[in-house]
Amino acid sequence: MQFRLLFAALLATLTATAQTLPILSQNPTSLRWYRIQTPHFKVLYPEGFDQPAQRTIQRLEQVYEPVSAGLDRRPRPLSVILQNQTSVSNAFATLYPRRAEFFTSPPQDPALLGTLNWTDLLAVHEYRHIVQYEKALQGYGRILYTLLGAQGLGFPSQVVTPGWFLEGDAVGTETILTRSGRGRIPAFELATRTNLLTRKPFSYAKAVGGSFRDNVPNHYELGYFLTTKLKRTYGPDAWSKALNRIYTQFPFYPFSFSNGLKQVTKSAGNPNGTRVDDLYNESVADLIETWRKRQASLTITPATLYPVSAEKANTPRPVFTNYRNPQYLSDSTILCLKSGLGDIPKLVMLSRNGVEKRVYTQGLILENPDHFSATPQMACWIENRYDPRWGQQIFAEIRVLDLATGKLTRLTHRSRYKAVALSPDNSKLIAVRNETDNQNRLVVLDAKTGRELTVLPNPTNDLYIHPRWFNLDAIVTVTLTKAGKTIELIDTRNGQKRALLPVSTENLSNPQPYTNAFVLFNSPRSGIDNIYAVDVASGQVVQVTSRPFGAYHAAISAGSPMGQWIAFQDYNTHGFRIAEMPLDPATWPPVAKPGTVADQTTRYFGPLLNAGDKTLSPIASDSVAPSPVSPPERYRRLAHPLNIYSWGPVFSSNGQALNLGIQSQDLLATTQLTAAYTYNQSEQVGGFAANVSYQGLYPVLDVGFQTGNRRTSYYLDRYNPLDSLRTDTWRYNQITAGVRLPFQLTQSRFNQSANLSANYGFMQVSGYDLPGRLFTETGNGYLHTMTYGANYALTLRQNRRDVGPRLGFAVSTQVRSTPFAKAGELTGLQWGTSMNVFLPGIGKHHYIMLRGAYQYQWGTPDANKLYRFQASVLYPRGAAYIPFDNLAVFGGDYRLPLADMHLSITRLLYIQRIKGGVFTDYGRGNSNQVQYDSRGVPRAIVPFSTYDWTVGTDLSFVFNPLRLRTPLEVGLRTTYSIRTGQYLLQPLVLDIGF
Numbered sequence: 001m002q003f004r005l006l007f008a009a010l011l012a013t014l015t016a017t018a019q020t021l022p023i024l025s026q027n028p029t030s031l032r033w034y035r036i037q038t039p040h041f042k043v044l045y046p047e048g049f050d051q052p053a054q055r056t057i058q059r060l061e062q063v064y065e066p067v068s069a070g071l072d073r074r075p076r077p078l079s080v081i082l083q084n085q086t087s088v089s090n091a092f093a094t095l096y097p098r099r100a101e102f103f104t105s106p107p108q109d110p111a112l113l114g115t116l117n118w119t120d121l122l123a124v125h126e127y128r129h130i131v132q133y134e135k136a137l138q139g140y141g142r143i144l145y146t147l148l149g150a151q152g153l154g155f156p157s158q159v160v161t162p163g164w165f166l167e168g169d170a171v172g173t174e175t176i177l178t179r180s181g182r183g184r185i186p187a188f189e190l191a192t193r194t195n196l197l198t199r200k201p202f203s204y205a206k207a208v209g210g211s212f213r214d215n216v217p218n219h220y221e222l223g224y225f226l227t228t229k230l231k232r233t234y235g236p237d238a239w240s241k242a243l244n245r246i247y248t249q250f251p252f253y254p255f256s257f258s259n260g261l262k263q264v265t266k267s268a269g270n271p272n273g274t275r276v277d278d279l280y281n282e283s284v285a286d287l288i289e290t291w292r293k294r295q296a297s298l299t300i301t302p303a304t305l306y307p308v309s310a311e312k313a314n315t316p317r318p319v320f321t322n323y324r325n326p327q328y329l330s331d332s333t334i335l336c337l338k339s340g341l342g343d344i345p346k347l348v349m350l351s352r353n354g355v356e357k358r359v360y361t362q363g364l365i366l367e368n369p370d371h372f373s374a375t376p377q378m379a380c381w382i383e384n385r386y387d388p389r390w391g392q393q394i395f396a397e398i399r400v401l402d403l404a405t406g407k408l409t410r411l412t413h414r415s416r417y418k419a420v421a422l423s424p425d426n427s428k429l430i431a432v433r434n435e436t437d438n439q440n441r442l443v444v445l446d447a448k449t450g451r452e453l454t455v456l457p458n459p460t461n462d463l464y465i466h467p468r469w470f471n472l473d474a475i476v477t478v479t480l481t482k483a484g485k486t487i488e489l490i491d492t493r494n495g496q497k498r499a500l501l502p503v504s505t506e507n508l509s510n511p512q513p514y515t516n517a518f519v520l521f522n523s524p525r526s527g528i529d530n531i532y533a534v535d536v537a538s539g540q541v542v543q544v545t546s547r548p549f550g551a552y553h554a555a556i557s558a559g560s561p562m563g564q565w566i567a568f569q570d571y572n573t574h575g576f577r578i579a580e581m582p583l584d585p586a587t588w589p590p591v592a593k594p595g596t597v598a599d600q601t602t603r604y605f606g607p608l609l610n611a612g613d614k615t616l617s618p619i620a621s622d623s624v625a626p627s628p629v630s631p632p633e634r635y636r637r638l639a640h641p642l643n644i645y646s647w648g649p650v651f652s653s654n655g656q657a658l659n660l661g662i663q664s665q666d667l668l669a670t671t672q673l674t675a676a677y678t679y680n681q682s683e684q685v686g687g688f689a690a691n692v693s694y695q696g697l698y699p700v701l702d703v704g705f706q707t708g709n710r711r712t713s714y715y716l717d718r719y720n721p722l723d724s725l726r727t728d729t730w731r732y733n734q735i736t737a738g739v740r741l742p743f744q745l746t747q748s749r750f751n752q753s754a755n756l757s758a759n760y761g762f763m764q765v766s767g768y769d770l771p772g773r774l775f776t777e778t779g780n781g782y783l784h785t786m787t788y789g790a791n792y793a794l795t796l797r798q799n800r801r802d803v804g805p806r807l808g809f810a811v812s813t814q815v816r817s818t819p820f821a822k823a824g825e826l827t828g829l830q831w832g833t834s835m836n837v838f839l840p841g842i843g844k845h846h847y848i849m850l851r852g853a854y855q856y857q858w859g860t861p862d863a864n865k866l867y868r869f870q871a872s873v874l875y876p877r878g879a880a881y882i883p884f885d886n887l888a889v890f891g892g893d894y895r896l897p898l899a900d901m902h903l904s905i906t907r908l909l910y911i912q913r914i915k916g917g918v919f920t921d922y923g924r925g926n927s928n929q930v931q932y933d934s935r936g937v938p939r940a941i942v943p944f945s946t947y948d949w950t951v952g953t954d955l956s957f958v959f960n961p962l963r964l965r966t967p968l969e970v971g972l973r974t975t976y977s978i979r980t981g982q983y984l985l986q987p988l989v990l991d992i993g994f
């Protein structure tokens with residue numbers, strides 16, 4: 001689940017020149033929208049989604065009180081958008097503008113979904129975020145909201161309040177208020193549990209900031225344990241009291257969240273109080289004690305790590321790497337998926353002799369990259385594909401790989417499949433498809449053509465998870481019903497079903513047939529995810545593995561003289577590893593059927609369910625409390641373009657402008673508007689700027705208007721000494737209009753995009769009284785400009801440890817001219833094009849960038865109305881730009897990570913990485929220049945040519961200041977000019993983190 005911190009709105013600028021507003025993700029123009037309402041919610045949904053929308057808004061009304069109660073805050077009415085055009089399972093709640101969006105296609109991931117209805121989970125989790133934001137609407141949070149709108153409220157709710165609280169509290173809420181939730185799922189806590197039982201606990205700074213080497217659990221996991229620990233110790237309303245103190249103490253100061261927590265816990269009876277660091281240490285100690293007791297009662301089944309996996313685990317300071325979902329190709333080779341901090345997902349073949357071979361690097365997979373199916377001849381999986389223009393329309397297509405030839409087939413086009421598996425004879429596929437009306441289907445397809453052979457009936461709209469072929473005519477699948485999960489055997493010829501297990505709230509997953517006798521599956525019934533098997537004939541359940549931390553994705557070898565083997569993904573602190581053990585059903589101890597015995601999962605949240613008058617009963621998923629809902633009404637985007645969410649002053653990112661105005665974005669992300677009075681601190685003048693971008697059509701339409709004053713300083717001298725500087729303030733009016741065509745073209749392991757644009761600009765200048773002007777200024781009169789741009793990029797996806805793309809290229813070109821200039825008006829022409837090529841460096845995560853650029857500008861230097869555009873290509877770094885008629889620039893960079901570390905400097909700074917780089921730039925240009933005599937009178941036009949050649953080094957640090965989760969990257973650049981012999985030292989800001 002994604003929670004977007006759109007704090008970038010704080011950095012939005014409205015300058016005195018045309019501004020291009022960002023491209024948002026939209027749905028196709030042809031999609032018709034409707035709206036329904038209840039007292040606390042407005043739900044927007046596409047045509048044909050009426051029934052799920054009705055259910056969702058009634059569920060939201062049902063959870064309004066219980067979700068709000070824990071923080072003692074009742075939010076204002078909220079708009080919720082149901083996105084059904086994407087096949088990706090996600091959601092977010094945001095202030096920019098205030099709304100929630102649910103991506104309604106249910107996931108296949110059992111560690112996320114559990115046994116819940118997908119929109120029920122979203123209703124509880126995402127609405128908790130809205131409650132959290134409303135909690136900040138008090139004290140100085142209310143003052144900031146009054147002055148600044150959403151960007152003011154975002155400061156206390158998303159900057160002062162750490163991200164781990166926001167997500168951890170939401171996970172805790174979904175766990176308490178539902179029958180499932182991630183706090184009940186052992187796979188959710190797997191990383192934390194394994195780390196704490198196998199290594200020294202991380203420092204709090206590392207737990208928040210992360211690592212480039214180790215697997216640091218994310219803020220969902222960290223936050224769940226920290227927020228739960230405080231409630232277990234001080235009561236269910238502890239966080240409500242703490243936030244009341246934090247948001248009302250003024251002024252804000254660093255670590256006010258931690259100190260506010262300390263004050264509240266001290267008043268609750270803790271003599272010393274509990275700071276955030278203390279809460280973390282206490283939670284870690286509590287978890288270690290709890291999990292050690294649980295581990296001591298385990299009887300471990302022995303298993304042997306596959307040679308390559310074992311070797312990776314035993315290297316000095318291994319980088320976190322996963323090997324997942326083993327599939328036997330022969331008795332001695334396994335196909336699995338490799339990924340990690342240093343690897344993008346790829347299929348690799350492992351052999352018992354210790355050889356690892358890359359088979360194929362997969363394309364865009366936005367969820368569940370480890371779920372694929374293979375036989376000795378073929379492999380298949382689901383890849384995502386964007387519609388080139390509409391960002392909210394994401395497809396899920398089936399890819400089939402011939403393992404012998406390496407040929408990849410895009411079997412389906414613009415489809416919505418969520419899971420797929422090959423039949424044993426490679427002739428058919430079984431796939432799960434989610435329709436735009438939220439109907440789930442099991443579909444049998446031809447493995448060669450992708451043609452749908454059979455769509456199996458599903459009258460109750462159950463969700464099928466991880467289907468696999470049982471034999472040539474039947475499949476086995478986990479089925480999520482309204483009451484819970486079971487495993488079903490389904491005949492693909494007639495759709496007849498037989499449940500192999502009773503329906504229960506046990507989080508079953510990954511069924512794997514073994515002959516016709518057993519179906520192996522994953523279950524967390526012991527408190528740890530392990531592999532079990534059910535006897536198809538009798539229904540008897542037996543336990544296959546008992547591993548220390550978890551075992552997943554069973555696979556069975558075909559058999560050999562040495563017997564059959566079972567492979568699975570085992571887990572340790574350095575990642576998932578492939579493990580094997582002999583296949584001997586006689587050694588599998590029988591256990592009770594799911595749902596017939598008490599669940600043994602470690603309930604860290606448990607005591608909260610019996611916490612006095614604050615107790616809240618879990619919400620049943622099989623029924624929705626009815627509530628009155630308004631009749632559906634058509635919702636037209638053009639009728640609701642204005643939705644102001646921020647106002648007041650905003651500083652520009654360079655600190656040179658102060659804007660006082662508004663920002664608006666409609667709920668369906670089609671219309672953006674900014675309007676503000678802008679004060680330029682550098683020139684000490686002000687003006688007004690407004691920009692509108694309508695993105696509901698295939699081309700994006702942009703319009704801007706600016707008016708105000710400018711100040712220009714100009715030397716009248718034509719020769720030394722330059723002692724006649726004069727300054728003038730003048731007035732301008734500017735109109736801009738343009739179209740953009742953004743394209744997302746990614747379809748492989750390379751990120752691919754293209755953009756086309758055309759913009760018209762008109763400027764009128766009056767009151768310019770200087771006798772001369774700079775070529776880049778207009779002077780009195782009019783300036784008409786046209787700008788055409790095109791760019792294309794194809795770059796290899798990066799893993800976390802890469803410092804840049806290691807393969808690919810990017811090319812861009814821009815033409816600017818004055819085609820509508822009349823006699824006596826300014827004229828000019830510029831064409832610039834540049835290309836960057838990315839190559840791998842010597843080390844695994846190094847990269848090389850080679851670049852070249854050419855810029856041409858037309859015009860004679862003695863022309864009275866010549867206009868020079870600003871540079872359209874990058875000039876040699878460290879040298880002052882010269883507007884040549886012809887300019888060619890070449891350069892190269894070599895960048896690499898110098899050190900990965902976990903260095904905490906008190907509570908102020910946590911340094912994760914040091915990066916370095918060297919570069920060189922060479923630029924040569926030529927122009928025709930006017931030559932003046934000693935009296936300043938033009939004498940002749942002479943050719944002029946010169947060059948700039950610079951070399952330099954970069955040193956940067958990736959760090960987290962003040963315990964913030966989002967890292968920053970800043971450093972220093974040292975440049976030496978070979979032409980002038982001068983050194984230049986510059987600050988280097990590579991990433992401000994937002």
